[in-house]
Amino acid sequence: MANHTKPLTTKAGQVRELTAQDFDTAMRFSDLPEELQKGLMSLKKRGRPAVAAPKKVKSFKLYPDLIEAITSSGKGYNARVEAVLRAALVEGRL
Numbered sequence: 001m002a003n004h005t006k007p008l009t010t011k012a013g014q015v016r017e018l019t020a021q022d023f024d025t026a027m028r029f030s031d032l033p034e035e036l037q038k039g040l041m042s043l044k045k046r047g048r049p050a051v052a053a054p055k056k057v058k059s060f061k062l063y064p065d066l067i068e069a070i071t072s073s074g075k076g077y078n079a080r081v082e083a084v085l086r087a088a089l090v091e092g093r094l
Helices: 020-025 034-042 064-071 077-090
Strands: none
Touching: 064 077
């Protein structure tokens, strides 16, 4: 590993501004040992876990007054619209 004259972080734990020398002495990922590369790559898988049936995006044209009524109901209106549509589907109204 490269030997830096200054630590990369401050005493408060903040990363200091990097200099040209920091970049010149930095090691390329491809130059790291293969075991370390594999370990670092395994950390890359983050985020939400995959779901069996992910939601899809579909656009609909609606009259402005309907959009205003739906969105003015506050946060979470997507879930409420989905619940109304699902109930109509189950009841055979769609």
